[in-house]
């Protein structure tokens with residue numbers, strides 16, 4: 001048994017130190033970024049925020065709303081081929097820049113992925129998503145997918161340590177998804193004791209990925225626009241959101257009315273709710289590692305997005321970053337024992 005003593009930090013442990021700036025207004029800040037990828041000649045430009053590939057968040061409706069603002073959606077893996085056909089026949093052409101097709105690693109998943117790309121060869125992004133990206137089987141699957149789709153951008157995860165980021169990049173991933181246990185409806189840390197505070201995971205994984213010419217997505221744990229700014233400040237190339245985008249018109253999940261108030265159901269993809277919906281129940285050998293919650297109905301996602309992008313622009317002006325790209329370089333974190341004043345919460 002071994003103990004690592006250097007402290008690992010989460011978003012709640014830090015704030016960003018303000019710095020002298022020449023920017024006069026938030027409107028001067030550019031949030032769009034351009035990326036080149038490790039394993040293919042594609043380039044991407046847009047605002048590097050992503051809706052999570054959860055069936056309550058990574059919906060076609062969400063993708064249409066977010067793509068209008070150049071924001072990305074990892075479409076969840078539970079749509080049928082028929083659903084994809086309907087969507088792509090009506091969606092604007094540029095949608096292909098702002099969506100990923102998600103897949104697990106089973107034969108059934110692979111068959112569906114292959115079918116989707118046979119029908120829509122113009123789609124560019126594949127998101128291979130498993131709860132635990134540390135298994136050899138997963139690395140082998142990434143290698144196989146790279147061989148099958150040499151000209152696509154492959155996102156693979158989730159992991160939280162530099163050596164595994166390197167292994168996935170070397171195995172064919174372009175972008176590695178980082179986060180084990182920080183999610184709003186995740187119970188992995190409770191059920192298994194496994195995890196890694198997200199801010200440190202980002203700092204360490206970004207360093208590993210950038211050294212090889214890859215990128216990372218910080219996935220999970222953002223509860224406010226400030227957390228998203230901290231994730232970018234720590235070195236995340238993209239930030240993925242679940243809970244912050246739940247509860248909107250474009251989100252999945254049934255609507256619930258209670259005493260005149262409206263809520264929407266939101267649940268983890270390993271929750272009993274999701275497993276009952278998609279695989280007919282929780283298998284005997286596993287425990288659910290996700291919660292089911294009711295979030296207050298929040299209206300159109302456009303308003304939330306404006307709040308997020310406004311917050312991020314403001315962060316950039318506080319540290320003098322004219323472009324989101326410069327935010328990491330201009331970020332100094334301070335360790336803190338307090339965050340916001342909650343007297344009126």
Ligand code: 5GP
Pocket residue numbers: 052053054131158179181182183184185186187188219220221222240241242243244267268269270271289290291
């Ligand atoms: P959030 O933004 O809500 O804090 O986190 C979203 C992320 O939580 C997702 O992108 C995914 O990585 C993770 N997640 C979603 N469902 C589950 C689940 O049931 N269990 C666990 N462990 N993580 C989940």
